[in-house]
Amino acid sequence: MNADPTSPPTGEPPAPTGSGLGKLPSHVHIREEGPRDGWQNLDDVVIPTALKLDYIDRLVRTGLRRISVTAMVHPAWVPQLADAADVISGLPTVPDVDYGVLVPNPRGWERLTSLLDEGAPITEITTVVSVSEAHNRANVNMSVDDSLRQLEPVVSAARDRGLHVCAGVATVFGCSLSGVVPVDDVVRVTRQLVDMGAAELTLGDTTGMANPVQVVDVLSALREAVPDVRLTPHFHNTRGAGLANVLAAMQIGIDSFEAAYGELGGCQFARGATGNIATEDLVSMLSEMGVTTGVDLPALIGIVADMEGLLGRRLDSHVSHAGPVEWVMTETAVS
Amino acid sequence: MNADPTSPPTGEPPAPTGSGLGKLPSHVHIREEGPRDGWQNLDDVVIPTALKLDYIDRLVRTGLRRISVTAMVHPAWVPQLADAADVISGLPTVPDVDYGVLVPNPRGWERLTSLLDEGAPITEITTVVSVSEAHNRANVNMSVDDSLRQLEPVVSAARDRGLHVCAGVATVFGCSLSGVVPVDDVVRVTRQLVDMGAAELTLGDTTGMANPVQVVDVLSALREAVPDVRLTPHFHNTRGAGLANVLAAMQIGIDSFEAAYGELGGCQFARGATGNIATEDLVSMLSEMGVTTGVDLPALIGIVADMEGLLGRRLDSHVSHAGPVEWVMTETAVS
Numbered sequence: 269m270n271a272d273p274t275s276p277p278t279g280e281p282p283a284p285t286g287s288g289l290g291k292l293p294s295h296v297h298i299r300e301e302g303p304r305d306g307w308q309n310l311d312d313v314v315i316p317t318a319l320k321l322d323y324i325d326r327l328v329r330t331g332l333r334r335i336s337v338t339a340m341v342h343p344a345w346v347p348q349l350a351d352a353a354d355v356i357s358g359l360p361t362v363p364d365v366d367y368g369v370l371v372p373n374p375r376g377w378e379r380l381t382s383l384l385d386e387g388a389p390i391t392e393i394t395t396v397v398s399v400s401e402a403h404n405r406a407n408v409n410m411s412v413d414d415s416l417r418q419l420e421p422v423v424s425a426a427r428d429r430g431l432h433v434c435a436g437v438a439t440v441f442g443c444s445l446s447g448v449v450p451v452d453d454v455v456r457v458t459r460q461l462v463d464m465g466a467a468e469l470t471l472g473d474t475t476g477m478a479n480p481v482q483v484v485d486v487l488s489a490l491r492e493a494v495p496d497v498r499l500t501p502h503f504h505n506t507r508g509a510g511l512a513n514v515l516a517a518m519q520i521g522i523d524s525f526e527a528a529y530g531e532l533g534g535c536q537f538a539r540g541a542t543g544n545i546a547t548e549d550l551v552s553m554l555s556e557m558g559v560t561t562g563v564d565l566p567a568l569i570g571i572v573a574d575m576e577g578l579l580g581r582r583l584d585s586h587v588s589h590a591g592p593v594e595w596v597m598t599e600t601a602v603s
Numbered sequence: 604m605n606a607d608p609t610s611p612p613t614g615e616p617p618a619p620t621g622s623g624l625g626k627l628p629s630h631v632h633i634r635e636e637g638p639r640d641g642w643q644n645l646d647d648v649v650i651p652t653a654l655k656l657d658y659i660d661r662l663v664r665t666g667l668r669r670i671s672v673t674a675m676v677h678p679a680w681v682p683q684l685a686d687a688a689d690v691i692s693g694l695p696t697v698p699d700v701d702y703g704v705l706v707p708n709p710r711g712w713e714r715l716t717s718l719l720d721e722g723a724p725i726t727e728i729t730t731v732v733s734v735s736e737a738h739n740r741a742n743v744n745m746s747v748d749d750s751l752r753q754l755e756p757v758v759s760a761a762r763d764r765g766l767h768v769c770a771g772v773a774t775v776f777g778c779s780l781s782g783v784v785p786v787d788d789v790v791r792v793t794r795q796l797v798d799m800g801a802a803e804l805t806l807g808d809t810t811g812m813a814n815p816v817q818v819v820d821v822l823s824a825l826r827e828a829v830p831d832v833r834l835t836p837h838f839h840n841t842r843g844a845g846l847a848n849v850l851a852a853m854q855i856g857i858d859s860f861e862a863a864y865g866e867l868g869g870c871q872f873a874r875g876a877t878g879n880i881a882t883e884d885l886v887s888m889l890s891e892m893g894v895t896t897g898v899d900l901p902a903l904i905g906i907v908a909d910m911e912g913l914l915g916r917r918l919d920s921h922v923s924h925a926g927p928v929e930w931v932m933t934e935t936a937v938s
Contacts, residue, residue, distance in 0.1 A: 288625065288819045288823065288851065288854040288855035289815065289816065289819055289851060289854060290623065292816075442928065442931075442932075444931045447931070447932040448932065475931065476925060477891075477928045477931065479888055479891035479892045480624065480850050480888070480892060481624065481627075481891075481892040481893060482891070482892075484623045484624055488623065505843075505921065506921060506922075506925045507884060507887050507888065507921050507922040507925050507928065508840075508845075508846055508881060508884035508887070508888065508920065508921035508922060509846050509884070509887075509888040509891075510843075511843055511844050511846065511847040512846040512847040512849070512850045512888060514847070515815050515847045515850055515851065516623065516624060516850065519623040519624060520623035542921065542924070542925060546843060549842060549843035549844070552842050552843070552844070553814055553815070553842065553843070553844040553847060556812075556814035556816075556817070556844075557814045557815060557816040557817075558816060584919075585843065586840065586841060586842050586843035586877065587841075587842040587843060589877070590811060590841045590842050590877060593777065593812045593842065596777070596779045596782070596810065596812065597777075597782040597783065
């Protein structure tokens, strides 16, 4: 992984400290999940590979430095990602960009290994396990312990190849199938993943049930239990509280989030499926707060507009329609 | 006004204190703005008076205790609210509910006075002025100082009749016409309104430009400048940060917010007009955080669903489509 998780870019001013909000991070790292989580959940269009590569190229050019580009899943299971190998081999080469791939199981790892042998520019993988037994069975048809067991050699082999390993943990804040997910279970699963060698935990609010108080409680418990790994929440905006959850997490020092442009994404086991927090809404709020992300908001909004054209429907994100606050300030100022 | 702004309902447990979020209020008061701000901004349908009264009755029965029911504006200006007198005279009588009316000027106050003389069950009024000169001129065609001058006798007369006076202050967090709104200007305008006798300030993020750091800064300055009045932010979700702004405000002790069911509302001078924060998304987040509102979320969601039927389109709020977290917990639990 290229991006240093611990330090903001040199020369950045410290973020404003709202007296009631404590000390916020001055810089936030974003992993763009649109090409993987976002596209995977589209059921109205299969995007041609060349167009995918064009979108990824444009996302890179907004300044996003971590991009989740595809998944090593069975083509019959997710037809949208059947072109994974072609996407990976066509990725634009940019020195400081980390391309990540979702690797759910040893078969997926085998496939990725062949591509790596051919020089695939992948620097990160994300594995998958749910804390909730019911969700893990629904998602990958095995128990949580069996999932952990089969991930161990994957994590180990990926580390041996010098890849940054994110352990994706689903249903961290509740499960649409089994309800409350005890914090102790989250700690138990994440501890095992860290013991295996995961350097980062991506913490999924898979079915959009998190709230700010819970976010602070769960993330605080995790930071105590696994202090040496990066914690990257993956919030959904299912019930409108996505950015409030980000704000809560930032107040205990979390400076890394996953998001998807256009509020794309979802979960097939969640009612009223809605997407990830929108990258552009996240960038907009942070920018207005004085927190840097390195992302060019107008360029990102242009991508969302083109995506709406491709899909022939309005996406759910907000600032893409309202425009950045900065535009309002400069375009219509009257004095 | 019936609802006591300072104390939570007896017997309520204190809200959970997320270590990183400080001490949050245990109860939040909501003023429902759907019937006024929400309906006023509908351009696709004029709702028949009887149906309006039915919606208001249902909103009351969800447990909402403060409802903004209409505005004393010229019928030619806002045809949707031309039936203001009939709405007011038809309001369901509920002892502990406060019905509020927007009164923009002395002519509006004269009209309301006649209705009050006939026994109209109105207990609150909200006046209107923008901090931004450009927005005030666009909205009411006069300078801020002229607006303040003409509001003075209205506030005074309303107090004399025993009404609770909210001073509505627009463009508190920025203006789509003039850009940055200095905090000093906000303090100057609000101080004059409080000196006139306003008991509450409703603070409009009129064009959806607020961010959490700014919310803390501006509200802290106001609390110091005008310590004896209730501060009720009125956030819009224009750029997706509505509930994050609520969370920030709560962290400095704010326990009163305006919202509109279905994320209705908007502002005709803001690009990509989007509505108030959705009452149901607010209630959902607070409820999950352990903060009470007294509002029956499923009943409120039922109202939103019927409103979508009436309008023939999907509204922008979230939990209305995803369902309360509680439903997910109980309906689909498998163990």
